[in-house]
Amino acid sequence: MSYPKQVLQPQVDATQPPPPPGYEEFRASQAAQQPMSPEEMKQNKARRALLGFMHMLPAMHQCMAWTCFILNCIVPGIGTIxxxxxxxxxxxxxxSIKDRCRVFCINFWFGWLQLISSALIVGFIWAAWxxxxxxxxxYIGYHDAPHIPEAQEVVVGERREEK
Structure with a gap:
């Protein structure tokens, strides 16, 4: 005995707003994209891991960032502190003060760990990195520069030019 094939129609809920314009085209383009290869998935995973700890880094003025970098290269951990x-x-x-305290604690203790582990070569590498x-x-957080240097725009007079 076979059952008739059911065709599921999307339920329209009157309480929900309609989708934004262009939503159907976006969904169709997403469905048409090829699935990622294992190499691309591995690269995406590495990018997400890298971006996962970026919230632990302070976004300082460029002069302060270069000063901390040079201090970290001379005496590991001092620049981080x-x-x-x-x-x-x-x-x-x-x-918020909660975020500032969290980032302060992370960088303060990372600085001490870099200083202590500088007896091994690991501290020097970690501090420089x-x-x-x-x-x-x-560049990214304080000066609002784009992530990709090729995409930066140069303002010349009143017109903008691509680099």
């Missing part, structure tokens, strides 16, 4: 105190005073990324991330975050 200075950056931790900069979170409380001159960072623009963390508006963390200091470089301060510089990157100053």
């Amino acid at each position: 200075v950056a931790a105190f900069a979170v409380l005073t001159c960072c623009s990324k963390h508006p 963390w200091g470089w991330l301060f510089v990157v975050m100053s």
Whole structure:
């Protein structure tokens, strides 16, 4: 015995607003996209992991970020500790005091760990890398620069040109 094939119609709920204009085209374009390959999935996972800890970095002014980077390269951990105190005073990324305290604690203790582990080569590498991330975050978070340098626009007089 076979059952008749049921065709499911989408339920229209009068209490929900209609979808925004262009929604159907967007859904159709999403459905037409090819699934990601395993390599692309691995790269996406690495990007998400990298972006996962970016909230722990203070977005300082560029001069302060370069100073902390140089301090981290000279004496590992000192630049990170200075950056931790900069979170409380001159960072623009963390508006609430709860976020500032969390980022302060993370960077303060990371600075001490970098200083302690500098007896091994790990502390030097970690401190230099963390200091470089301060510089990157100053461009992204404080100066509102785009992530991709090729996409930056240069303002010349009254007109904009692509780099």
